[in-house]
Amino acid sequence: MPRSKEIQKQMREKVIEIYQSGEGYKAISKALGLPRTTVRAIIYKWRKHGTVENLPRSGRPTKITPRAQRQLIQEVTKDPTTTSKELQASLASVKTFGEKIELFGRSVSHYVWRKSNTAFQKKIIIPTVKYGGGGVMVWGCFAASGPGRLAVINGTMNSAVYQKILKENVRPSVCALKLKRTWVLQQDNDPKHTPASPPLNG
Structure with a gap:
């Protein structure tokens, strides 16, 4: 899921300013046109860390845009047997600022992208091809x-x-x-x- 639009620092400071004047979440939300959950999150962060600045984020930052993420999901929903190389080629049409993206590693195994409890749906199953002859009795x-x-x-x-x-x-x-x-x-x-x-x- 793509991140929601970030609230500007000036707006976050305004939330704290009104909060310190004695107003509640509902009044701040109405005055600034912000969702009450956003107001609550800003105040919680300020009370816990004493700042409205962005804190360092853990984990590796994403290398693709929300638009590219949506395209990947559409691709694997349409064809669950899509390979990583095919997804790489599909992303070529989406601006990713020229970054090389290692999507799914280098494994030669054939993966199927699927949701839980869909293992036996017809479009999920990969057909096998018999070749080479021989057998075991x-x-x-x-x-x-x-x-x-x-x-x-x-x-x-x-x-x-x-x-x-x-x-x-x-x-x-x-x-x-x-x-x-x-x-x-x-x-x-x-x-x-x-x-x-x-x-x-x-």
């Missing part, structure tokens, strides 16, 4: 109470490999899922699943 199991073990299959899957996977993973999964003794292993009709498959029901 895995065996897994699950029950109503949750997922069991996941085994990565190296090389060719055949009946012997399949039986080895069952021996090493089914019973540990059953124990981890705390299944009753009446559990039954179900599988599809892949040819590798049928020859000499050991009986593994509970």
Whole structure:
């Protein structure tokens, strides 16, 4: 949010002058045409610090104008996947007094600018592109109470490999899922699943 317009020192001194004469916030506000909150803030500062001068501000001062800030917000609202380089280029049309602005660091990660609780809105999601081919074959199991073990299959899957996977993973999964003794292993009709498959029901 851009800063409100700063009250001139002469006006701040006038506020204190009237206050010292015995007038209240409401009367000062009406006499000088200032919001009552502004009058209160000036008097509070004067009473606490004994001055109406601007005090040193903590933190790094902003490098962009309120207009540039508004433009940045408009850009990321329109397209949340806008990159820092694109925002830099957009700011070129706004006068920033020739300063180089490091907006979002040098990270190569792809960020999405969004508000809270909007993570799954369509325009927020970054699509992925599949490329390069290849894949990983895995065996897994699950029950109503949750997922069991996941085994990565190296090389060719055949009946012997399949039986080895069952021996090493089914019973540990059953124990981890705390299944009753009446559990039954179900599988599809892949040819590798049928020859000499050991009986593994509970």
